[in-house]
Every structure is written in structure tokens, then in C-alpha cells.
Amino acid sequence: MKSALAFALPGCVYLAAQQVVAQDIISEDTAFYGHSPPVYPSPNGAGVGNWKDAYAKAADFVSQLTLEEKVNLTGGFSGDNICSGNIYPIPRLNFPGLCLSDGPSGLRSTNFVSSWPAGFSVGASWNRNLTHQRGVGMAAEFKAKGVQVALGPVVGPLGRVATGGRNWEGYSNDPYLAGVLAYDTVQGMQSVGVTASTKHFIANEQETNRNPNSSNGISAVSSNIDDKTMHELYLWPFQDAVKAGTGSIMCSYNRINNSYGCANSKTQNGLLKTELGFQGFVVSDWGAQHAGVATALAGLDMVMPSASPFWGDNLTEAVNNGSVPESRVDDMATRVIASWFQFKQDTDFPPTGAGMPSNLAAPHQRVIGTNPSNKNILLQGAIEGHVLLKNANNALPLESPKLISLFGYSAKGFDRYTQGVPGWNAGSESVSPVEAAFTYTGPRSQIAPNGTLLTGGGSGANQPAYLSSSFEALSQRAYDDDTHLWWDFHFGNDSAVDQSSDACIVDVNAYATEGADRPGLRDDFTDDLILKVARQCNNTVVVFHNAGVRLVDQFIDHPNITALIFAHVPGQDSGRALVSLLYGDSNPSGKLPYSVPCNESDFGVLADASLPEGIYSKFPQSDFSEGVYIDYRDFDRQNITPRYEFGFGLSYTTFSFSNIQSSIVEGAETTAYPSGPVVEGGRADLWDNVAQVSATITNTGSVEGAEVAQLYVGIPTGPVRQLRGFEKITLSPGQSATVDFDLTRRDLSIWDTTSQEWLLQKGQYSIYVGSSSRDLPLTSSLAI
Numbered sequence: 127m128k129s130a131l132a133f134a135l136p137g138c139v140y141l142a143a144q145q146v147v148a149q150d151i152i153s154e155d156t157a158f159y160g161h162s163p164p165v166y167p168s169p170n171g172a173g174v175g176n177w178k179d180a181y182a183k184a185a186d187f188v189s190q191l192t193l194e195e196k197v198n199l200t201g202g203f204s205g206d207n208i209c210s211g212n213i214y215p216i217p218r219l220n221f222p223g224l225c226l227s228d229g230p231s232g233l234r235s236t237n238f239v240s241s242w243p244a245g246f247s248v249g250a251s252w253n254r255n256l257t258h259q260r261g262v263g264m265a266a267e268f269k270a271k272g273v274q275v276a277l278g279p280v281v282g283p284l285g286r287v288a289t290g291g292r293n294w295e296g297y298s299n300d301p302y303l304a305g306v307l308a309y310d311t312v313q314g315m316q317s318v319g320v321t322a323s324t325k326h327f328i329a330n331e332q333e334t335n336r337n338p339n340s341s342n343g344i345s346a347v348s349s350n351i352d353d354k355t356m357h358e359l360y361l362w363p364f365q366d367a368v369k370a371g372t373g374s375i376m377c378s379y380n381r382i383n384n385s386y387g388c389a390n391s392k393t394q395n396g397l398l399k400t401e402l403g404f405q406g407f408v409v410s411d412w413g414a415q416h417a418g419v420a421t422a423l424a425g426l427d428m429v430m431p432s433a434s435p436f437w438g439d440n441l442t443e444a445v446n447n448g449s450v451p452e453s454r455v456d457d458m459a460t461r462v463i464a465s466w467f468q469f470k471q472d473t474d475f476p477p478t479g480a481g482m483p484s485n486l487a488a489p490h491q492r493v494i495g496t497n498p499s500n501k502n503i504l505l506q507g508a509i510e511g512h513v514l515l516k517n518a519n520n521a522l523p524l525e526s527p528k529l530i531s532l533f534g535y536s537a538k539g540f541d542r543y544t545q546g547v548p549g550w551n552a553g554s555e556s557v558s559p560v561e562a563a564f565t566y567t568g569p570r571s572q573i574a575p576n577g578t579l580l581t582g583g584g585s586g587a588n589q590p591a592y593l594s595s596s597f598e599a600l601s602q603r604a605y606d607d608d609t610h611l612w613w614d615f616h617f618g619n620d621s622a623v624d625q626s627s628d629a630c631i632v633d634v635n636a637y638a639t640e641g642a643d644r645p646g647l648r649d650d651f652t653d654d655l656i657l658k659v660a661r662q663c664n665n666t667v668v669v670f671h672n673a674g675v676r677l678v679d680q681f682i683d684h685p686n687i688t689a690l691i692f693a694h695v696p697g698q699d700s701g702r703a704l705v706s707l708l709y710g711d712s713n714p715s716g717k718l719p720y721s722v723p724c725n726e727s728d729f730g731v732l733a734d735a736s737l738p739e740g741i742y743s744k745f746p747q748s749d750f751s752e753g754v755y756i757d758y759r760d761f762d763r764q765n766i767t768p769r770y771e772f773g774f775g776l777s778y779t780t781f782s783f784s785n786i787q788s789s790i791v792e793g794a795e796t797t798a799y800p801s802g803p804v805v806e807g808g809r810a811d812l813w814d815n816v817a818q819v820s821a822t823i824t825n826t827g828s829v830e831g832a833e834v835a836q837l838y839v840g841i842p843t844g845p846v847r848q849l850r851g852f853e854k855i856t857l858s859p860g861q862s863a864t865v866d867f868d869l870t871r872r873d874l875s876i877w878d879t880t881s882q883e884w885l886l887q888k889g890q891y892s893i894y895v896g897s898s899s900r901d902l903p904l905t906s907s908l909a910i
Contacts (some may be wrong), residue, residue, distance in 0.1 A: 138315040143318050144646065158392070159352045160747070165396035168425040170457045175372070175806050177405045177468060184464035184899055188361040188456055190219060196459040197441050201470035202226075207479030208235055210277060210412070210585070211430040213462070215478070224466070225479040226323070226409070227432065229273075229279025230295050231581065231697070232264060236482050238494040241590035242505055242886040244279055244581050244695040246387045246673065248307055248777075249297035249510025249719030252834040256510060257307050257324055259503045261314020267495035268320045270482030274471050275321040275374060277410075279311040280586070281363035285720060286756050288733045289644040291333040294673035294695050295586040298719035299757045300772065302849045302873075305366030308817030310369035319469045324367040325376035326411055328393055329360050333643045335746045336379040336734035337413070346736055347746040348381035353752045355875035356397070356842075357884075365872075369807025371422070373406040373465040377413045377426060384745075388414045394425030403804040407461035411586075411752045416710060419449045427458040463754045492546075496591055506704035510697035514714035514776040515678075515722075516771050520768035521688035523710025523778060527628035530600065532613040536671050537596040537633035550893045572645050573652060575636040579671035580700050584640025590698035596633045596669070601702030603709065617655055623662035630663035631708070632656050643735045647726055653680040667703060669693055679724050679769060690716070710778060715832035715854065717775035717898065720757050728766050732756060754845060762846040766773055771848070773836050773898035779827025779859070781897065783835070786904040788819045788893050796910050799883045800871060812859050812884060817869040819910050821895045823859035832856040835865045837904060840892030844876055847902075874910070 161371055165866035171183025177687040188196065198214040205212030207225060215223035227233040242264050248257055261279075283290050285299030293299070297307040304775045312322045328350035332338065338345045351360065364375070364840050375398060378387035387393065398404045398640040407427035415421050415429045418436030422444070429437050444450040466472060481493030514522070524530075533701045576744055581587045597613060604611040613790035634652045638644050660666040660681065668691040670676055683686060691714075696703055706712040724869035726733045755763050759773035790796070796815045823835050837851030874891060875884035896902035 134186050149356050158356075158383060159620070160350045160383055162385035162390055162392045165391045165400070166423060168391075168423060168454060168457065169393045170453070171405050171461050171464060173464070174403055174405060177464060179463045180468035181460065182612060183459045183467045187219060187463050188459045190215070191459065192450065193442055193445060193455070195834050196440065198875045199459045199462045200428050200441065201437045204485070205479065206485055207482040208485060209273065209479050209482055210237065211481070213428070220472075221463070221756065222478045223350055223467070223480065224462075225273045226275040226277060226885070227268065227386055227482070228277050228585045228586060229436070230586050232275075232473075233271060233273060233495065234266050234585070234588055235269055236589060237649075238481070238492075238496055239589050239591065240273070240496055240500065241390065241588045241698040242504060242562070242578050242699040243507040243511050245296045246294040247507065247696050248311075249303060250513050250611075250694050250716040250802050251507065251508055251510035252303070252304065252717050252852055253721075256503070256507055257310040258274045260320055260507055261311040263500040264499065265315035265320040265501050267317055267677060268496060268803055269494035270476065271493055272476045272479045273320070273482070274466070274475065274478065275323055276315060276375065277323050277325065277585070278371045279308050279322065279367070280325055281305070281308045281367065282328055282360065282560050284360055284363070284749070286331040286732060287643065287735050288647060288675045288729050289735065290331060291658050292582075292584070292586065292637050293447060294582045299660070300719065300849050301362035303719060303852070305363035307369040308363050309366040313374045316371060316373065316469055319474055321373035321406070321465050321469055322367075323374035323474045324364060324407060326370045326874070327364060327375050327387065327398065327408075328356075328377035328378060328494070329382050329750070330378035330387070332735035332748065333415045333641055334737065343744055345745050346386065347736060347748050348841045349381055349748050349750060352491040352753065352878045355634060355750060356878045359756070361503045361752045362399060362780075365807055367399070367662075368402045368404050369813070371522060371806060375406065375468045377407050377408055377414060379411050386414070386416050388426050389421045390416050391424040400734060401804070402808050403806050405461070405806060406465050407458070411711065412488050419444050422450045423452055454866065457873065469868070473757045505699045505703060508699040509706055509712045510716055511694045511696050512703060512707055513692045513694070513718055514691040514707070514718035515692060515770050515774070516682065517776050521629070521667065522708060523649045524629060524708055526607070526697070527609055529610045529612065529624065529627050530604070530628040531623055531630045531663065532597060532600055532611060533615070533617045533657065534633035534669075535573070535615055535632050536578050536635040536669075537631075538576055538615050539593050539595040539598060546906040568689050571651050572637055574635055574874050578633070578696050578700050579635040579637060579673065579695060581695050582638045582673040586640060588697070592698055593658045594699050594701040596701045596704055598630070599705040600631075601787045603705050617658060623659060627663060627665075629665045629667055630659050631667045631669060632659050633669045633671070635676055636670060636676040644674055645674055646801045647733060648680060650679040652716045655686070656681045657684060660684045667708070671695065671700070675720055675722060676723065677724075682769070689768050713778045713829060713831040714776060715834070717773050717834050718770055718805075719738075719772070721761060721772045722770040723761070723766070724769045728761070728768070759845040759848065762899075770869070771832070771898050771900040774900070775898075776825075777831045777833070777840040779825055779831035781831075781857070782824045782826050783821055783832040783896055783904050784824070785822040786819065786893070786895055786906045788817065788906040788908055790908060791815050796886060797883055798887075799878075799881060812872040812875075813870050816871050816874055816886070817867045819851070819867040819869065819893055819895065820864055821904055822862055822864050823855060823857065825859055825863040826858050830856065830858050833897060836896060836898065838894040838899065839869070839874065840894070841874060842875060842887050842889040842891065847892070847899065851900070
């Protein structure tokens with residue numbers, strides 16, 4: 127093990143403090159840890175796979191451009207329409223320019239679009255088909271508005287820091303689950319001709335010090351990661367997105383091993399464009415470029431939002447004086463135009479930015495992006511993103527209640543709603559549409575006290591066509607059923623519960639936003655409110671609209687708290703989805719895409735963001751010394767029992783698992799290393815099926831329901847178990863079905879830091895199948 131680590135800062139070389147790390151966490155080879163090695167030159171896009179025709183067209187197109195026109199394709203400008211970013215048109219070649227806009231769960235800053243369930247809710251659904259349909263429906267709204275590039279999906283942050291402000295934008299802190307859902311999202315979005323920009327590349331795991339601060343001279347945080355952890359955890363879901371054909375990757379604000387994300391040649395030239403065979407273009411996060419020549423040579427292809435102080439005329443000059451080869455600018459332009467051709471935006475796309483608000487005096491064009499056929503997808507996505515965590519005495523579903531009492535600040539619609547100021551920028555007075563309806567005061571800053579939490583805050587927020595709050599939906603149900611509804615959104619000291627209530631529902635939230643990490647995993651104000659109701663009502667149902675992990679141990683064991691639902695961030699059908707579940711019209715089928723521990727200390731350093739300290743007070747360092755051991759992997763390693771484990775979720779019915787079968791695929795190649803050509807997503811044979819596992823699931827209850835069958839593998843020298851397969855299946859009472867899982871070479875391999883390849887080891891692989899990471903009744907093994 128190394129006793130000191132070198133890393134480069136402007137004009138200096140520093141030695142980091144000694145890293146004392148167990149060998150089973152950080153690989154022995156720490157050559158990359160804290161220092162990002164150079165990888166040059168930036169490889170040209172080759173048009174592999176189904177990109178061949180698009181690259182041929184793009185090469186011909188770019189050959190007709192002047193240097194200035196090519197440079198214009200690499201940088202944003204302030205267009206007439208309020209897109210998050212714009213690329214100049216080239217009228218003489220019928221190129222209309224590009225509109226890039228937020229965000230990962232719905233188009234922002236315009237009307238006639240939808241607020242889709244955010245990433246956390248998608249992750250909680252564990253539903254691949256629904257995820258694909260969401261991608262299709264969401265992208266269709268971008269397309270109708272003339273937005274060629276949708277800034278999403280999100281797989282970074284992965285969720286290493288439990289209090290991370292943007293974890294809710296992604297799907298899960300498990301790389302396999304996040305990767306599969308990213309694949310389905312990218313495929314769905316791009317099937318309708320919208321370019322997906324998968325973000326934020328890479329290791330953007332905290333909001334604290336994510337950007338340099340000119341007022342105090344503190345640089346952006348450096349995420350220090352060893353090579354093995356990078357591949358097996360943080361790069362994994364990006365690899366799935368590249369395999370899916372993502373047309374764009376967005377580089378991140380933070381440093382990676384002390385080199386800025388958008389100037390990091392190892393991650394962009396090495397990992398992304400060489401190892402993964404990425405064919406699209408790399409775009410900077412907004413304002414994430416901090417150098418000119420360095421970013422060009424390191425693989426950045428497009429800078430946003432506009433008026434870059436480093437590129438534009440300066441990039442033209444850099445080419446003319448030999449600092450940047452013109453071939454590099456040719457590749458930038460070719461990658462951008464190839465994406466435009468790849469998704470047929472040259473022949474089958476509305477005018478650029480047609481439905482986005484105008485910066486000019488002209489009125490906002492009435493362009494409708496919503497489609498009535500999406501209504502069921504929006505609602506079903508919201509429903510399946512809810513996770514039932516407690517249901518004592520079968521408190522739910524509600525059965526013909528005569529009086530329901532509703533409490534909590536998250537139950538109502540917004541006190542006010544504004545369109546917000548387009549071009550949201552963290553730390554400024556400009557806010558997202560949804561954030562405009564929230565206020566923050568003192569210690570309650572981790573909640574949104576003024577309305578239901580349909581989404582988190584920042585550039586990942588979205589625009590609802592309407593808002594269904596818990597109060598609105600329960601009011602409608604009360605009308606339909608002749609039920610009486612009593613409500614108090616604040617529940618002050620002088621309030622009292624009507625003792626004749628059949629059920630008391632407390633609807634609260636845990637808010638998170640871009641630009642700031644959450645102050646904690648609990649808050650006394652909300653816990654006190656819940657207990658205040660529970661002390662007066664013997665059937666208290668707690669609903670959390672949570673944009674992050676939320677601890678519940680302050681109240682969950684109270685005997686009057688009979689049910690707990692994590693509703694996550696369900697979008698505009700929030701209340702309608704909740705009521706459908708409360709009354710049993712829908713059967714809960716969501717599963718946690720993360721673990722809920724008993725205490726903050728169970729997460730250790732992973733609960734809080736890293737801060738500048740000591741000799742690095744101006745250069746904050748975040749050491750990922752836990753390696754691949756985050757969330758359930760770490761709990762398993764330390765034998766910590768979570769309150770609710772990864773993959774857990776209750777139903778109104780029950781299921782059994784039986785008849786596990788596992789085998790190596792006949793004729794499968796099981797040599798140590800893959801040897802195939804590099805295609806999108808890495809070596810082609812990484813994706814070959816090596817093994818198969820099957821199991822039988824039976825609905826042993828009395829109502830129809832959906833179960834998520836989960837496959838975990840114990841890989842030699844790896845964590846106790848890692849998710850490597852899942853399938854959601856709906857069964858009638860008494861019905862059985864067989865679920866088949868395919869395991870690829872990548873699924874069973876570890877990253878070999880010496881050979882710089884994925885290694886398929888010889889030995890025994892443990893196989894587990896069940897309903898969560900801790901409820902795995904079926905076991906088997908594979909010998910390779």
C-alpha cells in the first residue's frame with residue numbers, strides 16, 4: 127500500500143495524507159487514486175455499430191464547413207428561445223441549430239408538458255417496461271417542443287453520500303439497477319428521435335463544493351477513486367447508457383482524482399471514448415469548463431451555456447496557432463452532427479425550440495407536447511414508485527372508512543404557483559418552477575413546508591400540467607364514497623384528533639435540491655408532528671414524499687403507527703396514486719432502491735459530504751476509501767441490520783419462491799479475459815451470456831399483485847452479494863410463473879487493474895434469489 131499520494135494543483139505538487147485502507151476495499155494498485163493519469167490524444171469517433179451511416183453523413187457535412195462554423199458547433203449562444211442551451215444554426219446547409227433543455231424527468235420552463243415521476247420513483251418501481259414507456263412519452267414532449275437534446279437521464283450521483291442533494295434525480299445507489307434503468311430510458315427516449323444526454327460524468331457525488339468558489343478561493347471537491355472502484359461502481363451505469371447508444375454524455379462539475387471532470391483526459395479520452403467506445407458528444411455541465419486548450423485535448427466536445435471565455439474565438443485562435451489540432455475540432459463537430467443525423471433530426475423534427483418561451487417580444491407559441499395516451503404511464507409510474515414499508519394489522523388497504531383525518535404540510539397543493547425563472551442557477555435568485563412555490567426557514571430547510579413534493583429542486587425539477595395533491599385526491603374519494611374528511615395541514619398545539627376517525631393520514635416530506643446537500647437524514651419538526659398525531663390516533667398512516675433516504679426510528683415503533691409509505695417524488699399524479707394505493711385499487715409493488723438504516727452512524731462518513739480541511743482547506747478532497755462498499759454492500763460486510771433493506775417492499779398479497787436452477791450456458795466462453803472488438807459499451811464479448819438462473823414465483827395470497835424477483839451473486843473476492851438481475855411479474859392468486867435470468871460475462875467479472883480488463887475468475891459463484899437483498903430463500907452456485 128502507498129504511504130502517500132501525489133496530486134497536481136496549479137504550479138504545485140502536494141503529498142496527500144497517508145491512506146490506511148483495508149486491502150479488500152481498495153485495490154493494491156492505487157496508482158490512479160488521487161491523481162488522474164494523462165490519456166492523449168482524444169480518439170476520433172469511428173461510427174461503429176449502427177452509427178456508420180450517421181458518421182458518413184456527418185463527415186461529408188463537416189467537410190463543407192469553415193473553421194469558424196465548426197467552432198460554432200462546439201459552444202452555446204444565447205438564442206431567441208429559452209432553451210437551457212443553444213447551438214448556432216448553419217442555414218446554408220439546412221442545419222437548424224440545436225436546443226438542449228432540462229431535464230431528466232420532464233421538460234422544464236414551458237407549458238403543455240408533464241411532471242413525470244423522477245428518478246427515485248423510477249428506481250423504486252423496478253419496472254423495465256414502464257421505464258421504457260416513460261422514456262418514450264417524456265421524450266415525445268421534448269420533441270414536440272423542438273428540443274433535440276434532453277439533459278438526462280442521471281446516473282451520477284450514484285448515491286454514495288446519503289445526504290446528497292441530487293440523489294433523487296438518479297435511480298438507485300446500486301450500479302446494476304441504475305444501469306439497467308438508464309439503458310431502458312435511453313433506448314426509450316432515443317426511439318422517438320431525441321438525443322439523451324446521460325449525466326453527470328463522473329463521481330459527482332456531493333453538492334457541497336461541487337464548483338470552485340471565487341469568493342473564498344476554494345476549488346471544487348476532488349472525488350478520489352481507485353481504478354477498481356471506478357469500474358465496478360461509478361462507471362458501471364454509464365457503460366449501460368453507452369451500450370444503449372446514448373448520443374451525449376455530460377461531464378461533471380467536480381474534480382476526479384484532482385482533475386476537473388470536463389478537463390479529465392483519463393475519464394473522457396480513456397474510459398469513455400476508448401474503453402467504452404462512446405460515439406456521441408461530450409457536453410459540459412453548465413459553467414463546468416475551467417480551461418480552453420486543456421478541455422479540448424481532454425475530450426470535451428461542446429461547452430455550455432453560452433459565451434465561453436475559453437472557446438469561441440479563442441478556440442479558433444488555438445487551432446490557428448497550433449495549440450489544438452484542427453482534427454480535434456473536426457471530431458468535435460462530427461460527433462455533434464453525427465448525433466443529429468443518428469436520430470433523424472435532419473428530416474423528422476419540429477423547428478428548433480418551437481414550443482419554448484421566447485426571449486423576444488413575440489408571445490409564447492402554443493405548442494402542445496402532452497399526449498393523452500401518456501396519462502396511464504404517468505399515473506402507473508407514480509403508483510409503482512410508492513413503497514409500502516409497514517402495514518401492521520393489515521391497516522391498509524382502507525375498507526369503507528366513514529371518517530378520515532388528514533394532517534401534514536405535504537398534503538395540500540401549493541399555496542401559490544409561479545412559472546419560475548427559466549435558466550435556473552444554483553445559488554442565484556433564479557429558481558426552478560417548483561422551487562418557486564417553496565420557502566425555506568431555519569432548521570426546517572430539509573422540508574418543503576408549502577405543498578406536496580412532486581419533484582425535487584433545481585434543474586431536475588419539471589413542469590406539471592396539473593397537480594393532484596393528497597388532499598385533492600382524498601377529497602374526491604370522499605365525495606365518491608360518501609366519506610367524511612377532516613383536515614389540518616399544520617396541526618398546531620391547539621389541535622386535536624377526532625377520536626371517531628377510522629384512520630389518520632400524516633403526509634410529510636424530505637426535500638432535496640441541486641446546489642446543496644441535505645442537512646440530515648431526519649428532522650425533529652416532522653418527527654414531532656407525526657408523534658403528536660399518533661398519540662391521539664390508534665390508526666396512524668405515515669406518508670413520506672421523500673427526495674432522499676429518510677430515517678424513521680424516532681417514530682416507527684409507536685404502537686399507533688400502523689403503516690408507512692415512502693412515496694418518493696411521483697410527479698403530477700402524486701395524490702391520485704396515493705389514494706389508489708390507500709384504498710386498494712392498486713396493490714403496492716414498489717421496492718426500495720436504497721437501504722434505510724437505523725441510525726446515521728450506520729452510514730459512517732457516507733452520511734455527510736466532505737468539507738475542506740487542514741492543508742487542503744482550499745482544495746477539498748473526498749476520498750472514496752470505502753471502495754465498492756456502499757449501501758447494502760457495506761451493511762452486509764459489517765453485518766449491520768438496516769431498518770429496511772435494499773430491495774424491500776410490502777404488498778397486499780404474499781409470494782413464495784421455489785425451484786431454483788442455475789447452469790453455465792453450453793458452449794459459453796469462460797476464458798479469463800474478453801477479447802472481442804470494442805463496440806458501444808466496451809468489448810463485444812462482455813455482453814455474452816455465460817450463465818442462466820431460473821426460479822418459480824407463486825402468489826400465495828388472496829389478491830392479484832406484482833413481485834420483483836431479485837437475483838444476487840457472490841463473486842469471488844467481491845462483496846458478499848451484488849444485484850445482478852431482477853424481473854417484475856404480476857400474478858393472480860394461486861398463479862405461478864418461472865422467471866429466467868441471464869448472466870453476462872460482465873455480470874460475473876471483476877476489474878483487473880493490472881491487465882486493465884474485466885477478469886472472469888475461476889471458482890465458485892454463490893447465487894441467491896428472493897424478494898430483497900436480505901430475504902433470499904433460494905440459493906445455488908455456479909462453478910467456472
